[in-house]
Amino acid sequence: MLAYLLRRLGFLMLTLVLTSLIIFTVTQLLPGDVARVILGREAGEPALQELRAELGLNDPAPIQYLHWAVGFVRGDWGQSFSSGAAVLPVVAERLRNSLMLAAVTLVISVPLALGLGVIAGSNQDHPIDTVINITTLSVVGLPEFVTGVLLIQLLAFRLQLLPANSSIRLGTGFVEALPMLVLPALTASLVLLAYIARLTRAGVIQELDKPYVRAAALRGLSRARLVLGHVLRNALPPSITVIAISFGWLISGLIVIENVFNYPGLGRLMVFAIDRRDIPMLQAISMVTVLGYAMANLAADLLYAYLNPQVRLK
Amino acid sequence: MNASTQPTLEISELTVGYGGHFDAVRQVSLSVQPGELCGLVGESGSGKTTLALAVMGYLPKGGQVRAGQIRLSGRPLIGLGSGELRQLWGRELSMVPQDALGALNPTMRVGRQLIEAHGSRPSAQAQRDGVRLVQAVGIADAERVFQQYPHQLSGGMLERIVIAMALSQEPSLLILDEPTSGLDSTTEVVIQDLIQEMMHTRRTAALYISHSMGALAKFADRVAVLYAGELVEQGPKFELFERPLHPYTQGLLDSVPRLGESKRNITLRAIQGRIPAPERLPPACVFEPRCPIAQEICRQQRPPLEQVQGGRQVRCHRWAEIQAGTVDPRQEAPVVPAVHPDSSAPALQVEQLSVRYPVGGRSVRLGRRLELPALDTVSLAIGRGETYGLVGESGSGKTSLARAVIGLVEPRDGTIRLHGAELARRLTRRSRSTLRQLQMVFQHPEQALNPYLTIAESLARPLIRLAGRSRPDADQEAARLLVAVGLPPEYGRRYPEQLSGGEQQRVAIARAFAALPELVLCDEPVSSLDVSVQATILNLLTQLQIEHRTSMLFISHDLAVVGYLADEIGVLYLGRLMQSSPASQLFEPPYHPYTEALLSAIPLLDPRASQEQVRLEGELPSLAAPPSGCPFHTRCPRYLGQICVEQEPPWQEDQHGNRIFCHIPLAELRQSQARVFRMRDREP
Numbered sequence: 002m003l004a005y006l007l008r009r010l011g012f013l014m015l016t017l018v019l020t021s022l023i024i025f026t027v028t029q030l031l032p033g034d035v036a037r038v039i040l041g042r043e044a045g046e047p048a049l050q051e052l053r054a055e056l057g058l059n060d061p062a063p064i065q066y067l068h069w070a071v072g073f074v075r076g077d078w079g080q081s082f083s084s085g086a087a088v089l090p091v092v093a094e095r096l097r098n099s100l101m102l103a104a105v106t107l108v109i110s111v112p113l114a115l116g117l118g119v120i121a122g123s124n125q126d127h128p129i130d131t132v133i134n135i136t137t138l139s140v141v142g143l144p145e146f147v148t149g150v151l152l153i154q155l156l157a158f159r160l161q162l163l164p165a166n167s168s169i170r171l172g173t174g175f176v177e178a179l180p181m182l183v184l185p186a187l188t189a190s191l192v193l194l195a196y197i198a199r200l201t202r203a204g205v206i207q208e209l210d211k212p213y214v215r216a217a218a219l220r221g222l223s224r225a226r227l228v229l230g231h232v233l234r235n236a237l238p239p240s241i242t243v244i245a246i247s248f249g250w251l252i253s254g255l256i257v258i259e260n261v262f263n264y265p266g267l268g269r270l271m272v273f274a275i276d277r278r279d280i281p282m283l284q285a286i287s288m289v290t291v292l293g294y295a296m297a298n299l300a301a302d303l304l305y306a307y308l309n310p311q312v313r314l315k
Numbered sequence: 316m317n318a319s320t321q322p323t324l325e326i327s328e329l330t331v332g333y334g335g336h337f338d339a340v341r342q343v344s345l346s347v348q349p350g351e352l353c354g355l356v357g358e359s360g361s362g363k364t365t366l367a368l369a370v371m372g373y374l375p376k377g378g379q380v381r382a383g384q385i386r387l388s389g390r391p392l393i394g395l396g397s398g399e400l401r402q403l404w405g406r407e408l409s410m411v412p413q414d415a416l417g418a419l420n421p422t423m424r425v426g427r428q429l430i431e432a433h434g435s436r437p438s439a440q441a442q443r444d445g446v447r448l449v450q451a452v453g454i455a456d457a458e459r460v461f462q463q464y465p466h467q468l469s470g471g472m473l474e475r476i477v478i479a480m481a482l483s484q485e486p487s488l489l490i491l492d493e494p495t496s497g498l499d500s501t502t503e504v505v506i507q508d509l510i511q512e513m514m515h516t517r518r519t520a521a522l523y524i525s526h527s528m529g530a531l532a533k534f535a536d537r538v539a540v541l542y543a544g545e546l547v548e549q550g551p552k553f554e555l556f557e558r559p560l561h562p563y564t565q566g567l568l569d570s571v572p573r574l575g576e577s578k579r580n581i582t583l584r585a586i587q588g589r590i591p592a593p594e595r596l597p598p599a600c601v602f603e604p605r606c607p608i609a610q611e612i613c614r615q616q617r618p619p620l621e622q623v624q625g626g627r628q629v630r631c632h633r634w635a636e637i638q639a640g641t642v643d644p645r646q647e648a649p650v651v652p653a654v655h656p657d658s659s660a661p662a663l664q665v666e667q668l669s670v671r672y673p674v675g676g677r678s679v680r681l682g683r684r685l686e687l688p689a690l691d692t693v694s695l696a697i698g699r700g701e702t703y704g705l706v707g708e709s710g711s712g713k714t715s716l717a718r719a720v721i722g723l724v725e726p727r728d729g730t731i732r733l734h735g736a737e738l739a740r741r742l743t744r745r746s747r748s749t750l751r752q753l754q755m756v757f758q759h760p761e762q763a764l765n766p767y768l769t770i771a772e773s774l775a776r777p778l779i780r781l782a783g784r785s786r787p788d789a790d791q792e793a794a795r796l797l798v799a800v801g802l803p804p805e806y807g808r809r810y811p812e813q814l815s816g817g818e819q820q821r822v823a824i825a826r827a828f829a830a831l832p833e834l835v836l837c838d839e840p841v842s843s844l845d846v847s848v849q850a851t852i853l854n855l856l857t858q859l860q861i862e863h864r865t866s867m868l869f870i871s872h873d874l875a876v877v878g879y880l881a882d883e884i885g886v887l888y889l890g891r892l893m894q895s896s897p898a899s900q901l902f903e904p905p906y907h908p909y910t911e912a913l914l915s916a917i918p919l920l921d922p923r924a925s926q927e928q929v930r931l932e933g934e935l936p937s938l939a940a941p942p943s944g945c946p947f948h949t950r951c952p953r954y955l956g957q958i959c960v961e962q963e964p965p966w967q968e969d970q971h972g973n974r975i976f977c978h979i980p981l982a983e984l985r986q987s988q989a990r991v992f993r994m995r996d997r998e999p
Contacts, residue, residue, distance in 0.1 A: 216418035219371060220432040220480060221405030230431075231420050309422055310464040 020291045079281035092285045099266040103251035105182045110190035118201025123228045141195035149188040149261040167262040185262040204236030245301035249294035322346040323520035329383035337593040339365045340544045350518040354535030358845040360590045362544040372400040409486035411494045415473035419465040426461030432480035452479040471502035489521040499708040500916040529918030543601040550627030560629040562644035570850040572879035575902040584646040585850035661696040662866040668729035670715045687938045689715040691890040700864040704881025712890035713870045717836045751781040754827035758839040760819035764811040771807030782830040796825040817848030834866045889946045896973045905984035908953040
């Protein structure tokens, strides 16, 4: 188990190094003069020279990368090109918001999707299976701005249960923010629901067909005990993978949803940074996203090992 | 009806169908008394599993009982709802499934599954009950086994666990679906002893499904023979084995060699043709197309199931003639010419060959890479036209040896010579002509043939690539090869999946012999095939070998098959050779103690034959930590003492050509060992 954990951690580090190299190369070394971007078109050559020297842009590329990477690890994420403020606190605040939204989304979608998947899978070709399939599929087919707007119409305006605007202020606590998180989280959940539910359904169907299930049934186990006690655990791995991948998307990919609800998450910050060619900001967001994906996958790997003794006891 | 004579299981006129089209089981009647073990035998497609699942009330999708009734201790089962059946499963009606590993949840500890099967919630009391159940099936360290996951246990151990589960609630009927088919014969006998003992003490009735008669000869009280969904014969074991009344039963008995028989004195009689698909059954007698004594009436009228004296039943128009001995129900014996191997100049010489497999990752224990010694300093020689048989349990290194010879694994040490020339260890360094000279026939023909190539193409390719034939020449030769292995030439246009297992294996053999190799390696070539076609394959191999004077390395776990085909036999245990003897000597003392145990575990086809009861205790040691001294000392029934632990035994030779790796002097072995088995001769 320890060997397994160390190997996974090794892979994680390697992933981070590789992706940081790619991010650095793409953002820093592409044609286009960073100094010119910062100082604008009218700046004179001496001023540009001075800034290049100050930013270390005249150093060889590997040295530049090392500077950047070491700084990043130390918490020196540079200054925003657009505002001049330090990048770290801005990204950290938005990351916190995105994590809150991701957490609420997962709490809503994972149990619901697993439940629906198990019900559909253990009642294959029964009308209830068909109903679940069609519902989840039609929901995933709708773009988020449609489902988001529908939910606002229904839950915020018609029933007046939840606020329509989720623009929380800087430093709002989780409990205080919670009512504003529900609608965007519901919208994101609807997207995830079909993916996770379908994979769970497929997993359950595949496991139910295995000889150990027949053997257990012939020992007199009830259907519920069979599905929940035996099948579910073995059917979960594909769903766990997709949940882990979704986590990365939840952190920085909710651009449409954040816009619809006016939610200050990492996704909108990224769009903003792209607009302004704010390279330090973009690098920081990219690295945070990669880190999120990597951690989620590590968690998934550990969960695999927990669920499957053949991995754990190797 | 008197309660004491009421059968536990009574199947009457049962017909089971799938979909709307055909019936997989037709009008089968069978009953099993309390404490009785009834064997159910038939090749694949005969409907055994359908029958068993119908009794359990767990037919697969589309399956349906169309007629008849099944009673469990008098209570009708047909028509029970799923809730009522669930009340019976495990409690009254239990099943030991085919593959114990597959029948256990891989992610749940064995102990929890057992407690669950016992029908109790996890508690200290349930734990104690469970441990007792596991101890009852002969597992000494029950507490440890309880904490293990299925993949951590050996096949024999898992089989004991599923038997313990099936018997945990003392059911009145136990259905065993080929419970030992994946086990080594030394483990198989131990498990069979166990089943017999458990049933005896509980007076459990059992239906034991098997594809081979051998497993039932010693074990069953009564045997029922199923063919193409019909019961063709049933009766008490002794009478049925002694004088089968149905030509199919006779065919099953004749198509496999008995222990000690050799190709030099017996020709195997295969059952011609193949079992009909359920949607294309012959109109009258289902066995008629394959029957050697079929007459006009057999094509006109379906024979009734007739009662014969002595509690026997048979479904054949000519059973009375068979019983009287006025007609011979045996299949035709093919003429196979005699073999004259030439051992003066060996074709293949293997010296001090060792194969090691790396295991696990390298990252944690830096520098120390773990290795399994799969084969350790094995030497053997095969003469031109000779067959060398290699036997041993799984994990003994049989396949590793074959793979090293053919170049699929690189040996760690030792030399391999073909006609005196040393072979490169690595396959990529071997010349094309070397590749041509060595060919292999695998256990699973369906995996050895490319599913996207026609049969003709599969045969033509090695001819073009290895023998350098031109395309038209190769195509012509492919057609000739098909005929040579007894298949019609139009099979060339078919794809592998359109052929039966036996036919696929014939194609694989034709391909192996296509480029006129010097040596053919056969790795369990008949063990995945039905009994009725095994004989055809064995006869074919012998015939091709004689035609081409090919040498053969024949690997099998089945000592009877190896004994039949081989001229010289080597016995492997934990990667070491224990004994090497001429085939005619292997079945006579002196034996290596391991050979003795193997021989005593082989299922004999004759229920009256006597067999020594040598049972191997304990588990096969791990290859990662092989025992010191003699590798067999941990399980040896003739263990001497310290010398076996400390010193590697010497190779002893006698005047008959026996070579035995043991500390006990050969004279002493010969004296203390009776013949392990004795059986009556059958007519050649």
